Amino acid sequence: QQQVKQSPQSLIVQKGGIPIINCAYENTAFDYFPWYQQFPGKGPALLIAIRPDVSEKKEGRFTISFNKSAKQFSLHIMDSQPGDSATYFCAASLVGGSARQLTFGSGTQLTVLP
Amino acid sequence: NAGVTQTPKFRVLKTGQSMTLLCAQDMNHEYMYWYRQDPGMGLRLIHYSVGEGTTAKGEVPDGYNVSRLKKQNFLLGLESAAPSQTSVYFCASSVQGIYTEAFFGQGTRLTVV
Numbered sequence: 001q002q003q004v005k006q007s008p009q010s011l012i013v014q015k016g017g018i019p020i021i022n023c024a025y026e027n028t029a030f031d032y033f034p035w036y037q038q039f040p041g042k043g044p045a046l047l048i049a050i051r052p053d054v055s056e057k058k059e060g061r062f063t064i065s066f067n068k069s070a071k072q073f074s075l076h077i078m079d080s081q082p083g084d085s086a087t088y089f090c091a092a093s094l095v096g097g098s099a100r101q102l103t104f105g106s107g108t109q110l111t112v113l114p
Numbered sequence: 115n116a117g118v119t120q121t122p123k124f125r126v127l128k129t130g131q132s133m134t135l136l137c138a139q140d141m142n143h144e145y146m147y148w149y150r151q152d153p154g155m156g157l158r159l160i161h162y163s164v165g166e167g168t169t170a171k172g173e174v175p176d177g178y179n180v181s182r183l184k185k186q187n188f189l190l191g192l193e194s195a196a197p198s199q200t201s202v203y204f205c206a207s208s209v210q211g212i213y214t215e216a217f218f219g220q221g222t223r224l225t226v227v
Contacts (some may be wrong), residue, residue, distance in 0.1 A: 034215070098208075101162070103159075106155060
């Protein structure tokens with residue numbers, strides 16, 4: 001049962017392009033939506049995160065757009081660079097059991113061509 | 115500052131063998147997690163711990179056991195490895211709180227033949 005659906009599975013853009021990765025969730029109890037970036041051979045690392053009480057958050061070239069009514073959120077990378085080539089995971093968080101748990105999307109492999 | 119350290123980084127097991135993966139964190143985090151990462155599946159939570167001496171099941175706990183005898187360490191055990199457990203395993207830790215960051219180790223690539 002996949003509670004967070006992510007698309008596309010892979011994405012190739014030219015340097016300077018604006019890749020967009022989309023995620024949709026089902027459980028309205030989710031209350032925190034982070035994005036993680038993973039380079040080959042490394043563990044995921046937090047990139048940017050948003051709470052459902054805001055519709056957009058920007059950090060440098062990275063922007064999250066959040067649509068609470070549609071239960072969707074997306075990551076935009078402005079002026080993408082070859083160094084942005086990585087796998088990106090969206091996630092959603094809620095308190096489950098005795099701890100806050102993250103549910104991850106399936107990941108998007110981004111390639112930025114020079 | 116090492117953060118989250120996993121050992122070993124690579125391992126090949128034969129079906130039926132057992133092994134333990136070790137996760138150590140030096141950030142004094144209360145929460146620790148074990149995930150597995152499979153192509154097209156994202157990261158799925160196996161087990162987690164909210165403190166020393168406590169453990170709980172995640173989304174895919176079958177075939178795994180865990181222990182948290184010390185706050186800084188979280189062990190993941192496979193008692194009888196199966197090919198379906200071939201995966202990359204990640205440990206993570208975080209502080210308590212709502213909007214907190216999970217810090218991940220570099221992963222352990224396990225192959226069961």
